[in-house]
Amino acid sequence: EAGVAQSPRYKIIEKRQSVAFWCNPISGHATLYWYQQILGQGPKLLIQFQNNGVVDDSQLPKDRFSAERLKGVDSTLKIQPAKLEDSAVYLCASSSGLAISEQFFGPGTRLTVL
Amino acid sequence: EDQVTQSPEALRLQEGESSSLNCSYTVSGLRGLFWYRQDPGKGPEFLFTLYSAGEEKEKERLKATLTKKESFLHITAPKPEDSATYLCAVQPIQDFNKFYFGSGTKLNVKP
Numbered sequence: 001e002a003g004v005a006q007s008p009r010y011k012i013i014e015k016r017q018s019v020a021f022w023c024n025p026i027s028g029h030a031t032l033y034w035y036q037q038i039l040g041q042g043p044k045l046l047i048q049f050q051n052n053g054v055v056d057d058s059q060l061p062k063d064r065f066s067a068e069r070l071k072g073v074d075s076t077l078k079i080q081p082a083k084l085e086d087s088a089v090y091l092c093a094s095s096s097g098l099a100i101s102e103q104f105f106g107p108g109t110r111l112t113v114l
Numbered sequence: 115e116d117q118v119t120q121s122p123e124a125l126r127l128q129e130g131e132s133s134s135l136n137c138s139y140t141v142s143g144l145r146g147l148f149w150y151r152q153d154p155g156k157g158p159e160f161l162f163t164l165y166s167a168g169e170e171k172e173k174e175r176l177k178a179t180l181t182k183k184e185s186f187l188h189i190t191a192p193k194p195e196d197s198a199t200y201l202c203a204v205q206p207i208q209d210f211n212k213f214y215f216g217s218g219t220k221l222n223v224k225p
Contacts, residue, residue: 004157033213040217041217042118042201042203042215042216042217042218043158043201043215044215045212045213045214048211055211056211056212091157091158093157101146101148101160101163101205102160102163103158103160103213104160105150105157105158105159106157107155107156107157108156108157
């Protein structure tokens with residue numbers, strides 16, 4: 001079974017620029033999560049989708065971050081404009097259903113904002 | 115406020131030297147507690163879920179236990195390939211859409 005795919009793996013941008021990350025979850029997984037992991041910290045949940053609907057986005061900085069999951073499969077996370085403090089690894093995870101404990105994580109996208 | 119605290123931050127063991135990692139949490143009601151392993155440059159890999167105090171789960175050299183306020187990950191006779199960061203996460207019963215991760219324990223097992 002193919003795992004969670006993410007791209008790009010690395011991205012370097014200047015502050016105030018825009019960036020987008022893409023995630024393809026495990027086939028059939030209805031629930032998709034985006035996490036931000038700052039160096040030395042644990043992942044922080046940004047947004048959770050069930051199919052193509054948002055379940056929780058309470059920790060998403062909505063003034064600059066946006067996410068969508070068209071057709072309930074792939075998802076994109078966008079930052080516009082980026083700040084220095086957005087430098088982190090952005091992880092995508094999926095699970096077979098809401099509140100299912102086993103989440104499968106992708107390799108992440110490492111973002112550096114200069 | 116901190117929901118999950120892991121200790122120690124880093125642990126260095128000799129191969130075969132058993133030890134335990136700690137995860138304490140402050141959520142008032144726990145739906146589930148999870149352990150993940152994270153290797154450098156990779157996403158976390160699921161290990162265990164624990165739901166109630168007294169529950170134990172085992173996998174190879176790892177055993178996870180749960181009390182009302184903390185969980186332990188016991189590593190018996192570790193090998194160098196067990197070197198990784200071990201993350202703990204909690205899911206509150208009042209809002210089971212939330213998952214709060216600790217900062218992890220970085221384990222280094224030397225041959």
